[in-house]
Amino acid sequence: MTETLTGARITVRLLERQGIGLVTGYPGGAILPIYDALAQSTTIRHVLARHEQGAGFIAQGMARASGEVAVCLASSGPGATNLLTAIADAKLDSIPLVAITGQVPKAMIGTDAFQEVDTYGLTVPITKHNFLVSSAEELLEVIPRAFAIAASGRPGPVLIDIPKDVQNQAIEVAAWPAPGGRQLPPPAPGDDLAAAASLINAARRPLLYLGGGVIHSGAAAAAVDLAEKANLPTVMTLMALGAMPVDHPLSLGMLGMHGARYCNLALDECDLLIALGARFDDRATGKVAAFCPQAKIVHIDIDPAELDKIKTAHVGITADVGEALARLLPLVARNPRSAWVERIDQLKREFPQALPGLDDPRSHFGLIRTVAACLDDDAVIATDVGQHQMWVAQAYPLRRPRQWLTSGGLGTMGFGVPAAIGAALAAPQRTVVCFTGDGSILMNLQELVTAGEENVNIKIVLMNNAVLGLVHQQQTLFYGERLFASQFRALPDFCKAAQALGIAAVDLDAAANPCAALVEAIARPGPCLIHASIDAGEKVYPMVPPGAANRDMIGA
Amino acid sequence: MNAVSRNELKALRAVLEIDVNNHPGVMSHIVGLFARRACNVEGILCLPVGDGRQSRIWLLVNEDGRLAQMIRQVDKLEDVLAIRRHAGDHAVFAGLTDHFRP
Incomplete structure (x- = not known):
């Protein structure tokens, strides 16, 4: 049966046909036709992030936890540029994403129109492939192909930039293409x-x-x-x-x-x-x-x-x-x-790995192991980027593929909270823990509002040493202890900030029994920030100095 | 072109022949892989082939230890159908000197 549909309706229908049940994003003028079509979908739920980068990392969390292609949406201009970091991060860690951006109408491309940016050009080096769609008919080919490319071979992010007039263009659709899926490579010789x-x-x-x-x-x-x-x-x-x-x-x-x-x-x-x-x-x-x-x-x-x-x-x-x-x-x-x-x-x-302070939940390794003791292998462990990330990598008893979500190649501070939200949305039956630091959490703090709105079961363990730990460590070890721009002179009251943004918070510093407080916070469903001060003097050891051979590790 | 300069070309340059889908953006995908390594592309020729759905790009590039890996990365691009490597003195650029007098 032939239907007359707009590019926006076709886009949403193709996402439905891909089996997508959840997308995340942030609307704006140039993608409003797609949002209007999305509102009419009965099978796709939309999670509203509070920043496009947050949407990109929420989608990454969904993809990393599930192994399936995840979808994020943003508008043109700043919407698209805000997505870039999350797309580049997905490229370096081979995470399958389909990012859909709105673009100004075709006739205005190249005129420096309001909220126009060359999204296609910007995403050439950070995507596995990208498309600028020039007609509604093309969507029927491009969208399934984007999913096939994202999932096949070495997975990666694919961007589809859709001008607003293409979203509004109505065409007759007589037949639908098969959904795009993972194509297997030739067998090993x-x-x-x-x-x-x-x-x-x-x-x-x-x-x-x-x-x-x-x-x-x-x-x-x-x-x-x-x-x-x-x-x-x-x-x-x-x-x-x-x-x-x-x-x-x-x-x-x-x-x-x-x-x-x-x-x-x-x-x-x-x-x-x-x-x-x-x-x-x-x-x-x-x-x-x-x-x-x-x-x-x-x-x-x-x-x-x-x-x-x-x-x-x-x-x-x-x-x-x-x-x-x-x-x-x-x-x-x-x-x-x-x-x-x-x-x-x-x-x-x-030459054992030194893990000092395992028995003390107020020390970094002790805190990590106490969290682990509250959980089983079904839990998902996300991190941000910094000392806390390396300590968790060293000390957490990771035992399951897709248990561990971390920004490896790009090393993006701000990854943790939105990725944890995405994992919790993709696997609502699991407890998701996000280890983060005082530097990283501030890079996407706004997503706590999303966590509260969605009531996702994430526990954010904030290891607060009031410094940029890895920078502080390198300045201490390799820059003559000249600490510069690595110590925060002002930090928010993180517990109050979390509460103000709509999630529960527990301060282990103030708890008479930090173990009991931690167990209780993790057991209580819903999002919660767990704040713990740690010693700024602690280093990640052992460490291979930049450029040195691995055998020449220092410390511990 | 005399024998000496041809030998020099052979040693210092390589010519790449790339079959691609003919649509906007393909060239930027390819040259971007050279630009990110600060590798200059010394010559570019591109014309449609056959019915115009495909194009052929000829690149003259400097010989570089990283070239083999760059060729594999070019080959990986969705719109690249095939890539072949030729010696730096390949004839394709030889007849163009008249168009490039200072």
């Missing part, structure tokens, strides 16, 4: 898998190196199976934490700049590095020339441009990690590898 297996079987000191691609591919269980079958000690990037439970006997936890000393020393000794869905990021490798200096490299990644980018692989395989692992596993021999496993255990004993 069998001889390459055989070559990888023979390197693994011949290795005496192999290490498995898991990156975020293992999470995106849904391959965490397969990676753990491989590790267990061949007794491969396993390191994880920040993005992969949870792929293997960090308390698994073969886990060496996080590698790199703030990884445990035993982990980085093991990398120094390995003779084979099996990199799965990892991109040899500089925070993971340290000085590249000194990274795994004795090791041959097997590298499996869905993105061919990642192979041989930083380190040349002896066997490089372009494939979906899950598909490749399923076929690699039977080729890999069982091997107790007892000498190497014993050596790893020795490194763990000799």
Whole structure:
């Protein structure tokens, strides 16, 4: 049956056909036709953020927690520019987003019209792909394709810029396109898998190196199976934490700049590095020339441009990690590898990760572990960016893929609160904890209003040291203790601020029994800010100084 | 063009032949990958091919250790159908000297 529909109605119908039940965004003049059509949808719920960047990160939280493509909306001009940081963040961490922006009418593009900005040009380098739609007919092709691109191969953000006249243009629609979904890449070449297996079987000191691609591919269980079958000690990037439970006997936890000393020393000794869905990021490798200096490299990644980018692989395989692992596993021999496993255990004993103050909930590690003790593995743990993020990465017992939501590649302060809201919207049955700092929370504080409005079950644990901790730490260690612009001379009363913005707040500083106060705050449904002062003198240790080799870690 | 300069060109330059979908924005996707690395694109030629739904872009770029990875990134773009690498003395730019006198 032929229907006459506007571009805006077509857009909303195509989102419905994609199975989208929840979108987030912020309206404005140039996207009002789509908002008007959205208002008439009976299946799509809209969550109103309080800033477009908040909307972008709410969508990211939905996508990271669920693995599904999430949608955010913004108007033209400042609406679009405010989205940019969240889009760039999604690009660096390979998060599937479809961002839809309104644009001024086609005839006014290029005239510096009110709220006109070159959204297409601005998003070229920060999206996986982007579209400027020039007719309502084009929407029928562009929208399903945007979802297919976002979800296929290496996931990523796709932007669709829709001029207002295209939104208002009415056309006859006779047939609807199939929804766009994930297209599988070609299978891994069998001889390459055989070559990888023979390197693994011949290795005496192999290490498995898991990156975020293992999470995106849904391959965490397969990676753990491989590790267990061949007794491969396993390191994880920040993005992969949870792929293997960090308390698994073969886990060496996080590698790199703030990884445990035993982990980085093991990398120094390995003779084979099996990199799965990892991109040899500089925070993971340290000085590249000194990274795994004795090791041959097997590298499996869905993105061919990642192979041989930083380190040349002896066997490089372009494939979906899950598909490749399923076929690699039977080729890999069982091997107790007892000498190497014993050596790893020795490194763990000799160079343990120091976690001082675990018993004291008023210390940073103690607070993190006390929060963990209140929760099970179903909880989602989001963070902002800074010292608190690294401490949580070091100390929280992450055990499940998609349990851990953090801004890895871009390292965006302000990520945590909106991402936690998004995770809670996508998984309302879970408790979502957001660890944040006094610097980060102020970067998207307005989203507390959204949290209150939606009554999402998020617990924001604010570790307040009244400084920009990582900046303070670097200035202390590497800039002659010249502290500049890293200490806040004024900070809000965070509990009062949270209450003023519409959510509950608990101050652990004032609690006679901080453990009891924490348990109660976490158990009470709905959003809550949990404030805890911590010592500004605490550092994230160990630390690889910028530019140094991982073996030259300082501290602890 | 004499033999010496052709040999120099061969060593210092590379020519890339890129088949793309012919629509606005494709060029900025491609040259952006060079600009972000502060790699100058020394020459650009582009014309539609066949019925005009596709174009072919020829780029003259400086030889660079990062070129192999840049080619893989270009190849990854949605609107790039194929990319081929040629030696720096490829004939496509050779006949254009008359149009580029100071």
